[in-house]
Amino acid sequence: MKRTLSAAALIASxxxxxxxxxxxxxxxxxxxxxxxxxxxxxxxxxxxxxxKYRIFRYVRGTGAIDTGAVLQGGSIRSSGDCLAxxxxxxxxxxxxxxxxxxxxxxxxxxxHGSFNLGVHPNGSxxxxxxxxxxxxRNGRYEIGSGWTQGGxxxxxGWIYDANTLSxxxxxxxxxxxxxxxxxxxxxxxxVNGDGTVVVGYDENFNDTFTATVxxxxxxxxxxxxxxxxxxxxxGGVANGVNSLGNVVVGKMNSATMFSxxxxxxxxxxxxxxxxxxxxxxxxxxxxxxxxxxxSDDGNTVVGLDNGIIWIWRPTxxxxxPIYMDDYLTSVGALPPNMNTGTILxxxxxxxxxDGNAIEMxxxxxxxxxxxxxxxxxxxxxxxxxxxxxISFSPVSQSITTIPAFGIILNVFxxxxxxxxxQWQKExxxxxxxxxxDDNCGVFDPTLFDVKAPxxxxxxxxxxxxxxxxxxxxxxxxxCGSVTSNVAVIAPPGPACYPNCDGSTTNPLLTANDFQCFLxxxxxxxxxxNCDGSTSVPALTANDFQCFLxxxxxxCR
Numbered sequence: 275m276k277r278t279l280s281a282a283a284l285i286a287s288x289x290x291x292x293x294x295x296x297x298x299x300x301x302x303x304x305x306x307x308x309x310x311x312x313x314x315x316x317x318x319x320x321x322x323x324x325x326k327y328r329i330f331r332y333v334r335g336t337g338a339i340d341t342g343a344v345l346q347g348g349s350i351r352s353s354g355d356c357l358a359x360x361x362x363x364x365x366x367x368x369x370x371x372x373x374x375x376x377x378x379x380x381x382x383x384x385x386h387g388s389f390n391l392g393v394h395p396n397g398s399x400x401x402x403x404x405x406x407x408x409x410x411r412n413g414r415y416e417i418g419s420g421w422t423q424g425g426x427x428x429x430x431g432w433i434y435d436a437n438t439l440s441x442x443x444x445x446x447x448x449x450x451x452x453x454x455x456x457x458x459x460x461x462x463x464x465v466n467g468d469g470t471v472v473v474g475y476d477e478n479f480n481d482t483f484t485a486t487v488x489x490x491x492x493x494x495x496x497x498x499x500x501x502x503x504x505x506x507x508x509g510g511v512a513n514g515v516n517s518l519g520n521v522v523v524g525k526m527n528s529a530t531m532f533s534x535x536x537x538x539x540x541x542x543x544x545x546x547x548x549x550x551x552x553x554x555x556x557x558x559x560x561x562x563x564x565x566x567x568x569s570d571d572g573n574t575v576v577g578l579d580n581g582i583i584w585i586w587r588p589t590x591x592x593x594x595p596i597y598m599d600d601y602l603t604s605v606g607a608l609p610p611n612m613n614t615g616t617i618l619x620x621x622x623x624x625x626x627x628d629g630n631a632i633e634m635x636x637x638x639x640x641x642x643x644x645x646x647x648x649x650x651x652x653x654x655x656x657x658x659x660x661x662x663x664i665s666f667s668p669v670s671q672s673i674t675t676i677p678a679f680g681i682i683l684n685v686f687x688x689x690x691x692x693x694x695x696q697w698q699k700e701x702x703x704x705x706x707x708x709x710x711d712d713n714c715g716v717f718d719p720t721l722f723d724v725k726a727p728x729x730x731x732x733x734x735x736x737x738x739x740x741x742x743x744x745x746x747x748x749x750x751x752x753c754g755s756v757t758s759n760v761a762v763i764a765p766p767g768p769a770c771y772p773n774c775d776g777s778t779t780n781p782l783l784t785a786n787d788f789q790c791f792l793x794x795x796x797x798x799x800x801x802x803n804c805d806g807s808t809s810v811p812a813l814t815a816n817d818f819q820c821f822l823x824x825x826x827x828x829c830r
Contacts, residue, residue, distance in 0.1 A: 294656030296607040298636075301332040302665030302688035305623030305635055305649045306350030306359075310411060310517070312631025312651060315624075316352040316359050318345045319686050322669040329382060330665065331356050337688055338665035343388035347377050348405055353413030354467065354517075354627075358383040358436070360406040360416045369393045379406035379418045381436065391416070391434055391441075404432070408465045411517050411627075415469030417462040431462030431474050431493075444472060444493050445502040449479040458486055462493075463512070466519035467627075470495040473512040473522050481507040490524045492545075492552070505545055505552055506530050512545075513577075514567050517627050520547040521572040523565035526554065542586065542595065544572060557586050559595035567625040567632075574629025576622060583614050583622050583634060598634070602652075609691055611640040617647050630655045643714040644726035644733070650691060661754030662689035668732075668745065668761035676741070680719035680733035685747040685758050687730065693751050697727040700744040700760075713737070734763065 303317030304327070313334045318327040329343040329350065341359065348362030363380045365372055370393040382388040391404060404420040416434040422443075431444040446457035455478060463474040475488040490510035492503045505512055509527035516522075522545045528538040535556045542565040545552040557565070557575060563584055565577035575586040576598075583598040590596060602608035615621050616635035623633040632652050639645045668683040687693055698706040709727035716722055719735035726733055734741040742764050748757045 296602060296605065296652055296654050297657045298607075298609065298650045298652050298691040299334070299657065299660050300648050300650045300688050300691055300693055301633070302338055302663070302686040303330050303332055303649060305619070305633060307352040307356070307409075308624040308626055308631060308633045308651060309352070309356050310354035310627050312626035312628075312653065314356040315633060315651065316350055316356045317623075317649065318350060319666045320684065321666070322671070322682075322684065329359060329361060329388075331359075332665065332688055334660055337663035338686070341382050341388065343380070343382040349407065351406070351408045353409050354411035355413070358409055358413035358416075360409040360418070362406055363388075363390070365390065377405065379404035379416065379420075379434070381406075381409075381416055381434075383413065383436065407461075407463050410465050410469035411467035412469065415465060417465045417472055419461045419474075428457070429459035429461060431460045431472065433462065433465070433469065433472060435469075442500065445500055447476045447478045447502060447504065449483070453479055453483055455479060459488075460491070464514050466515045467517035468519070471515055471519035473515045473524070475511055476502065476504060480509065487527075490522075490526070492522055494519075503550075503552065505554075510543075511564075513565055516568045516570050516572065518570050521545070521568050521570075522547075522552065523568045523575055523577075525564065531556075542575065542577060544568065544575060546572060557595060558593070559584065559586070563595055566622055569625065569629030570627045571629070574625070576625055576632055578620065578622055581615065581621060585632075587629070598632075612636055612638055612691075615647075617645075623649065638729065641711070641726050641729045643711045644729055644731065646726065646729040646731050648730060657690075659751070659753035660688070660690045662687055662693055662749045662751045662756045663754075664749065664756050664758050667759035668747065670762040670764075672764060672766045673741070674766060676719050676734075676736045678719070679717065680722070680725060680735045681741055681763055683732040683734070683745055683747075683761055683763075685730050685749065687747075687749040687756070687758075689749070689751045690753065691751070693730075693749055695728050695730055695747055695749055697732040697745060697747045700746075706746065 301315045303319050306317035308315045315332040318329050321328050327345040329341045329345055330338045332338050344363055345361050346363040350361050352359045359382045361380050362377045364374055365376045365378045366374050367390050368374055379391045381391060404418050406416055406418040408417050414436050419429055419431045422428060422430050432441050434441050444462060446460050449455045457476050457478040459477040461474040462472050465472050472493040474491055476491040477486055477488045480487050487509040490505040490512040492505060492512060493500055506526050508530045510525050512522050512524040514523045524543055525540050526543050528540050531540055532538045540561050541559045542557040542563050544555045544557055563577055563579045565575050568575045573588055577584055584595045585598055585601060586595040598614050599608055614634050615637045621635040625632045634652060635647055635649050637645055637647050665688050666686040668685050673681060697709045699709055701707045709724045712724055713722040721737055722735040723737045744760050744762055746758050746760045
C-alpha cells in the first residue's frame with residue numbers, strides 16, 4: 275500500500291530542501307549497484323535468445339557494456355568504479371564435487387573476467403555453497419556467507435581477497451559461561467570501502483540466556499586481525515555501512531530501544547564509531563522501516579518499509595524519515611503516472627557515497643493497457659540531460675504457438691526520464707508503421723493483436739493472425755532519439771525450405787543459402803518456392819520475403 279503524508283508534512287519537507295530539482299536517468303538494466311559518484315552502474319539484462327540474465331555495466335555518456343558474465347541468483351554488487359562485480363552463478367566447474375546445479379559466489383573484474391571463487395573452507399552439500407553479498411569499493415574484497423561442516427550448518431560469514439585469491443572466515447561469538455556456546459550462524463551483509471569493516475549478524479544466546487537470537491554485529495580488521503563487536507546483545511540487525519567504515523545502520527531489539535531511548539518502538543538506528551565505541555542515534559520513523567544504505571557523512575539514510583522506499587536526511591522533513599514518492603511529490607519531481615516500486619524483487623538497489631544518487635526500480639503506468647518497470651538512478655541534486663541509448667535490442671523469435679501472455683518483445687534503453695517508446699512494424703519494404711493498442715482491457719492473447727506499444731515491452735497476440743513480421747522500437751527523450759535493431763517474429767520455416775548448401779547444423783540458413791536463393795530468384799527457378807504458386811516465374815516477391823524471414827531467424 276502506498277503511504278502518504280499530510281499536506282503540512284509535504285510543505286515542511288519542501289521548504290527544507292536545499293538542493294537542485296531531482297532528476298531521473300534510466301540505466302536500461304535490472305538493479306545492481308552504482309559507482310562512488312553515481313555515474314556508472316552494474317546490473318543485468320535479460321537475453322531472451324539465451325533465456326539468461328547477462329551482467330552489463332552502464333556508463334553515463336556511453337551506454338551499456340556487456341561483461342560476458344551470467345547471473346543466476348542473488349544480488350549484484352560492485353566496486354566504486356564498477357570494474358569489479360560480485361554475484362552468484364552455477365558451479366559449472368564442479369568445485370568440491372558439489373555438482374553444477376549448486377549456486378556459488380562469483381566475481382567479474384577487468385583482470386580475470388568472470389570466475390568462480392571456489393569453495394569456502396568446509397563448504398557443504400546444501401542448496402548453495404557460497405552466496406556473495408557485497409564488494410568493497412576499492413574492488414579488492416568480496417564478502418558473503420555459506421554453509422560449513424556438511425549438511426547445512428553452521429552458516430558462516432566470510433571475506434574473499436581477490437589479490438591472494440583466498441577466503442577468511444569472520445570470527446564467531448562464544449557465549450558467556452556457563453553456556454560457552456559457539457554461534458549457531460553468522461552472516462556478512464555489507465562491507466566498507468577498503469574492506470576493513472563488515473556488518474551483519476551473529477546468532478547466539480542473548481544476554482539472559484533465554485533464547486538464541488540474531489544480533490547486530492560489526493567486524494573490524496586492525497593490522498590484519500579481525501575482531502567482532504556485538505552492537506546489540508539482545509538482538510537487532512546491522513544492514514549497511516558507509517564507505518569510510520565509521521557509520522552503521524540497522525535496528526535494535528525493543529528492550530535495547532527502551533533502555534537506550536525510553537521507547538520500545540524499533541525505529542531505524544545509526545551507530546557512529548569513535549575509536550572502539552559505537553554510539554547509537556535514533557532516526558525516528560516507524561517500526562516497520564528497515565535502513566539499507568548510508569552516505570559517507572552519515573547524513574543520508576535510505577531503506578524500505580514493506581517494499582516502500584523511504585529517505586532520512588536532517589534537512590528533509592525535519593529529520594524524520596519520509597517515503598520517497600511523498601518526498602519527490604513535495605518538490606515536484608515525481609514523474610506523472612510513475613512511482614517507485616517493482617513487480618518482482620526489491621525496489622531499492624544502491625546509493626552513492628554522497629547520498630545524492632539513489633538507484634531504484636520504478637513502475638511506469640503511462641500506458642493504460644500494461645504497467646511496466648525499469649531501474650533508474652535518481653539524482654537528488656539534479657543532473658544534465660542524458661541522451662536515449664539502446665542497451666539491448668529486442669530478440670528475434672521463431673514461433674510455433676503463441677505463449678500465455680502473448681509474444682513478448684523487450685527493449686532495454688537508457689537515458690534521462692521521460693523516455694518515450696514507440697514500437698513499429700514494417701508494413702512494406704522500408705515502411706515502418708506505429709503500432710497502437712487494441713482490446714486494451716484483456717490479457718488473453720487470443721483476444722488482442724497489439725498490447726503496450728508505447729512501453730518498453732511489446733506484446734503481440736493472435737486475434738487476427740497478423741503477428742509475423744519485422745519489429746523495432748524508437749526511444750526518444752528531450753535530448754535524443756534512437757531506434758533499436760530489428761526483431762523478426764516468424765513461424766519456423768517449412769523444413770527449412772530454402773536450405774541449399776546441404777548444411778545440417780544451426781543456423782541452417784547461411785550466406786551460401788542466401789546467394790543460392792538470389793541466383794534461383796534471378797533465374798525463376800523453383801527450389802525455394804514458398805507461397806505455393808505454380809505459375810512462371812515460380813519465385814515471386816512473396817517467396818523473397820518468406821526467405822528473408824527464415825534467414826533472419828536462422829530457419830531453426
